[in-house]
Amino acid sequence: MPLELIQDLSRAWLAEQSKADHVLLLLLATTIISYNLWSRLFSKPPDIPLEFWYHVPQATGALTVSREKKAEARNIAHVFKERNLDIVILWGTQSGRAQLLARRLAKDLRDTFALRALAADLNDFDPARLSDLAPTQPVGFVLSTYGDGDPSDNTNALWTFLHAAAAQKDKDEYEKKKNGDSAAAEEVPDLSSLRYVLFGLGNSNYRLYNRVGTTVDSLLQRLGAVRFGPAGTGDDAGGETENDFVSWRREVQGALQMELGLTVQEPRYRPAFEVQHDASVASEGVYLGEPNASLLNCGGTRRRIADAKVPTAMPVTSARRLWETEGRLCLHMELDLGTDRFVKYKTGDHLAIWPSNPDHEVRRLLAAAGLLGRAHVPMFITPAGGDGDCEIPVPSPTTPDALFRYYLEITGRVSLETASALADFAPSPAALAGLKSVVADPDTFRTVVSAARLTLADLLEEVGRDDPWDTLPVSFLLERMGPMRPRYYSISSSAAVHPRTVSITAVADKPPITWEGAPTRGCYGLATGYLSALERAVTGAAAPDGAPEDGPSYALDGPRGLLSGGNLLASVRESPFKLPTKSTAPIIMVGAGTGVAPFRAFVQERVRRREVGQEVGRTLLFMGFRNEGVDFIYKEDWEAWRRTLGAEVFGYWTAFSREPGREKEYVQDLVRTHAEEVMRLLEETGCRFYICGSAGMARDVVCALGRMRAEVTGKSEEEAMEWVKRLRKFKTLLEDVWG
């Protein structure tokens, strides 16, 4: 509309208005301006969403690192050349096992063939430069699958690169087919000079078993790379990862021998690390259990605060037992996040907890390895030889006591390979004979050692009897035992309601006690054992001198008193398990046992939204427990929240699988009983379906969903499962599961 016409029209309109109209208009304008001014200056800021302020600045993995590192150092071909390497083994791990296996493979190749082999973090290299490698520069990939068939954090960059490159190749081929070979296309990464082998770690209880290993393998080949050996898989379901790895490695050795024309060296143990004890070193610089330099000698306050992943000392502000039976107990713990602005969480995140090893296991390993006399003598750990794996898995200098207590996973089951390798260090013919009798036959080993959950200390004691294994090198222990890794717990509090406090919910198995208050064999549930000891200390429930039923004791004060007064080392890990942004969106939650923990946080948050006047959408919760009178947790919370939200908004149902005199019922049965409403809600925009608990339970619930869809639509179960896949893809279906 031309400007003059608008001016004419408004002039005509104004001319027709009375004085009273003008006054009214003026009043209206003044009211609007005053209202705006008032709300800006005097109103309270909105109570929700607080998540915005409490967003955790998580390290973003490869991207963050890549910006900091020089391009050359991130070019794998350059590193090969610069360090004169023969092979690089790259590990992609979430909880440390792939890293350990990659290091073992590199060490084995050094020992067997005198190869210059390096084990390295995938994140240290730019995946786009894999194409720079020559066929004489082979690479090994050792990759675990996490979450719901997802890559570990440090595999993300490779994962994204391979998917993008393969999609580009598909597009390129399509264009060429359509428009002829001359069709202009972007350059597709060419990996045809890459020679590789691959081992995937997974657990067949999960729906997407070893998805990362299989996917990376096929994408590499799609881009022209050549696998010169078998693609191995290690299945954690039956605890067979170690054995699977050893068989795969044997085949890889054969393939490498062919590929590179190698000769086998005389077999003898070559330590990967040099360890020197030095009593004269100033104690302030010695790591006594501090996880990193930022916490060394700092009295609990870390110096470098810019990384939310760095663990910090968090006080346990309250702890209680939600239930207790003869063999197990369930803990609810609350921790104060303190004042460090980088330590924050969002509803649905995880808390990573760094446990320590129990006193008796530390003592027994020190004694069995002949290190009791030097338990507190500082030692320097450096890489042995120039061409090896230079990364030291623990801080140095440290002490044997700190090494076994804080830095290494010493309570895991000993593997056949590690047990066999001990033969070189047997302190006596009797010990050697004892060792040989258990390692000679894999079946005997499985029953005598694996099924009995023997730790390394158990085995050394068992076969060495009274002889300490004092020729056992500390390097051997560093190579064989993984670095201590945190255990993750779903946070059971809402960040909007408790921004500076997190709560966790954990079930601990009570270890079987048979002598002197110490478990006979191994340690069941390292972190949960540690948390129960902490709970006893915080609540004052500990019996003097640790009565047998109290379980193992721990150095709860931490190194140099870092954790005294009931603190533990923890950090927040971001999780994609999040509530929809709109509080009106319906949500369906399915959880079993402690799997209901994040749902406690979700419902708590929705109640808060209601309390501040927001509308809350339909909220359904299906929970599974064993026994109503025993392990049904947070019953009072659910009841109170249903009263606040109203049954028309919040509905919850329970299934019990071990209720005497009642038929077993599981969460998937509950979901099926409510099929009509569940299916209807899933059609609504923004609806989310959450599952939290064991992988087996999650699989059963997903199958139930597929069947329900097939029944509603009359289509086949395969088609229904495609629909489930789409739910996952579009983040309508979210899972937080464990093996």
Ligand SMILES: Cc1cc2nc3c(=O)[nH]c(=O)nc-3n(C[C@H](O)[C@H](O)[C@H](O)COP(=O)(O)O)c2cc1C
């Ligand atoms: C929370 C969680 C999720 C997992 N998800 C899968 C999965 O989707 N598929 C699979 O095959 N294995 C899965 N696993 C099993 C791991 O791959 C297996 O435990 C592996 O040994 C871990 O290796 P890492 O320590 O190197 O990360 C999962 C394990 C955990 C604890």
